[in-house]
Amino acid sequence: MTSHAAHIKEKAANATLGFWLYLMTDIMIFASLFATFVILRDGTNGGPSGQELFNLEFVMAETFLLLVSSFTCGLAYLAIKHGQKRRTLVLLGTTITLGIGFLSLELYEFGELYLAGHDWTHSAFLSAFFTLVGTHGLHILIGIIWAIALGDYISKRGTTPDAVRKFSLFALFWHFLDLVWIFIFTVVYLLGAIS
Template sequence: MSNNTATLSSNHGAAGADTGARYHVRDHHPENGTLLGFWIYLMSDCLLFASLFASFAVLGRNYAGGPSGAELFDLQLVAINTAFLLVSSITFGFAMIAAQAKNLAKTQLWLGVTGILGACFLALEIYEFYHLIHQGAGPARSAFLTAFFSLVGTHGLHVLFGIVWLITLMFQLPKHGITPENMRRLSCLSMFWHFLDVVWIFVFTFVYLMGVLP
C-alpha cells in the first residue's frame, strides 16, 4: 500500500513538473505587442482629429457677425510656432539615434532640447489663445471660434501630454538605462511626437493659411 502511494505521489509530482514546464510562460509581453497597440491608439487619434477637422470645415465660415481668421490670425507668430514644433521633431530623431547607439548622455541632451522646443510651442499657443480671448474672440463668440479652439486646443493638449511623457522618460533613463523596455517607450513617444507634427502641418495649412484667405 505504501509502495503504491509512493508511486502515485511520484507520478503526480512528475505530472505536476511536466505541467509546470509545459505551461510556464517566460515572457508575458508579446513581441511588438506595445507597438501594435500604440499604432491602434494613433489610428483612433486620427479619427478624433478627422472629426475636428470636419467640424471646422463645416463651421469655419460661420462668424456670426464676429471677426474672421483674416482679422485675428498672426501668421508670423504661427510660423515661428510651427518652426518650434518641426525642429523638435528633428531633435527627437537625434535622441533616437543616440539611444540606438546606447549613448545615454546624448539621448538625455536631445530629449531635453525637444522638451524645451515643445514647451516654447505650447507657450506661444497659450499666448495666442489669451490674446484672442482678450480681444473678445473667445470660443463662445462664434461657431468658427468654437471649432478653432476645439481643434487647436486638442492638439495643444496632446503636446502637453507628450512633454509630460518625455519628462517621465528622462527620469527613467538614468535610473534603468537604455533597456529594451525604455527603447520601446522611446519608440512609442517618437511615433506620437511625429504624429503631432503631421497633424500640426494640416492645422497650419487648413486653419491658418486658408483662414486668412478672403
C-alpha cells in the same frame, strides 16, 4: 527562448499594437475636428474671420519650434538606439524645451484672442478653432509629460531595449503631433489668412 523572455516579448508586442490602435483613434478624432472646422469656418456670427485674427508670423514661430522639436526627437531616437544615454537625454531635454516653447506661444495666442473678446462662445468658427487647436495643444502637453517621464526612466535605467521601445512609441506620437500641426497650419491658419 525561455518562457519568461517570450512573455516579455509578447507583452511588448501587445503594448505596441495597443499604441497603434490608440493612434488610429486619435487620427479619427482629429479628422472629425478638421471636418468640423472646415464646415464651420464661415460661421463667424458677424465676428472676425481667420483673416482678421491670425498673425502668420507668430504661427510660423510656433511651427518652427514644433518642427525643430521633431528633428531633435528623431536625433534622440537615433542616440538611444546607439546606446548614447547622455546624448539621448540632452536631445530629449531639447525636445521638451521646444515643446514647452510651442505650447507657451499657443497659450499666449489663445490669451490674446480671449482678451480681445474672441473666445470660443463668440461664433461657430471660433468654437471649432479653439477645439481643434486646443485639442492639439492638450496632446502636446501630454507629450511633454510623457517625455519628462521617459527622460527619468532613461536616466535611471539607461538605454535598455525596453527604453528604446518606449522611446520609439513616444517618437511616433510626437511626430504624429507634428504632422497634425502641419495640417492645422495649412487648413486653419494659411487658408484662414487668405480666404
